[in-house]
Amino acid sequence: MALTKDSRITLNDGNRMPVIGLGTYAAPDVPRNLGEEATKAAIDLGYRHIDCAYIYGNEAEVGNAIRAKIADGTVKREDIFYTGKLWCTYFSPELVRKGLEKSLKDVGLDYLDLFLMHWPFSLKPSGAENPYDAEQPFAYDNVDFCATWEALEACKDAGLVKSIGVSNFNRRQLERLLNKPGLKYKPVCNQVECHLYLSQSKLHTYCKSKDIVLVAYSVLGSHRDKNWVDLSLPVLLEDPVLNKIAAKYHRSPAEVAMRFILQKGIVVLAKSFSPNRLKQNLGVFEFEIKSEDMKTLESLDKNLHFGPFKEMKQHPEYPFHDEY
Template sequence: MSLTKDTRVTLNDGNAMPILGLGTYASSDVPKSVGEEATKIAIDLGYRHIDCAYIYGNEVQIGRAIRSKIADGTVKREDIFYTGKLWCTFFSPELVRKGLEQSLSDLQLDYLDLFIMHWPFSLKPSGAEQPTDLDKAFAYDNVDFLSTWEALEACKDAGLVKSIGVSNFNRRQLERLLSKPGLKYKPVCNQVECHVYLSQSKLQAFCKSHDIVLVAYSVLGSHRDKNWVDLSTPVLLEDPVLAQVAAKHNRSPAEVAMRFVLQKGIVVLAKSFSAERLKKNLGMFDFELTPEDMSTLEGLNQNLHYGPFKELKEHPEYPFHDEY
């Protein structure tokens, strides 16, 4: 089956997720209005999956953009697949619904299509709402994510969310969740960093065996935000092998990098606020990589995390000590 921007993957709860999503994270120096306008443009171009989060601090603007495109008749609410994320300071079971309702209020939407745990670890807030240094802004908490999951299941039963999932979970953490006594709903997805330098093949195989969809962020490597990323790491889009494959297909390295992840059967979150790039990113559906291309690009894997969140490596639920 050929892949298009309208292709959706069926989740294990019967709902369907578009295989292309718009990522909306932006560093603090980018005006929130820029993301709002970009979301409108993306919807006009045919993007139907919008990925955001409470901690991004822009759900008011992203929600306004979605509602404006509903109001002008471009889309209906059911056409849009909105993903929100429960931030780590809302993991106490009594706070989970509060965290969700805050997002719903900011967005001015009646429900979320997908609500995921942003990380497997719980944190205590200590003043900073949107930290650039997690180690200083938050203290560790010991809330078990299994109890958080039960509260998420209750939110699904209440009709506030259609689907529930996780993000940045490793295999061991997924196994703990899947083997939880009384588990009512499996996570529909695991959203993780994934690109040619971090192909996630082992994690993908595990997730696939449990009917969990892998969703990829940072597919082009990194936003190079110095607050989160080691700037000494290689720039993915400057990789010479990637450039060779791109030249072979007369495509940009970015298009090939995204197509690689997409062709692996992973949902792609393409982050851009540029109208030109938003349109150009759709070019990933206009060509196909050969098996040889896929093997070549798979060979670039370095298990490199651009966003390792090393400040939290002492947390007992830090996910990246494990191989996958």
């Protein structure tokens, strides 16, 4: 079946996720209202999957946009698939529901479609409204994410969220969760960094074997926030092989990089606050990459993380020490 912007993938709990979504992370120096305007523009263009998080600090603005588009009749609530994420300072079981309820309040919705554990490691609450504002935001905690998961299952049973999943988990951590005694719900997805330089093929194969959808962020490798990314790393969209293939298909390098991920059966989150770029990104549904070119693009894999969150390397649950 041909992929379109309206295509959805069925999750292991029966809910359906659009195969392309709007990523809403922005660096702290980006005005928050830009996220609101971009979300409105994206919904007008046909995007129905909106990915956000408490730690992004803009759930209120993104929520304003969603509710405005519902109010003006562009969409109904059930048309929108909204993803939120539980930040690591809310991993204590007694805090999980509070973290979810804060996101619900900020975004102004009665339920979330998907709520993810943002990372597999826990941090001690800093007391700051935004942990990134605290002087020591990365104080380790030792909460077992399996206990966090049980609290998330209770939130699903309470109707506060339709689906629950994880983000940035490696295979070993997924296995630990899946083998947890008394597991009630499997994670529906694992959201990870994934692009031409980090194809995640082994992790994708494992997740497929467990009926867990892989969701890709940083698909263009263009996240260049100096706070998190080594700016000496290569710029993915300037890759000569990618550009040669893009020219062959008369498409932008970004469209080919995104289409590559989609054709692998991975859900794509495309982050842009430019209406023109958001529209251009939907061009991924207007062409198909031939198998020989898919193999060529696959060969670009360098197992390169643009966002390794190296500040957490000493945490026992840091996920990127493992191969995948």
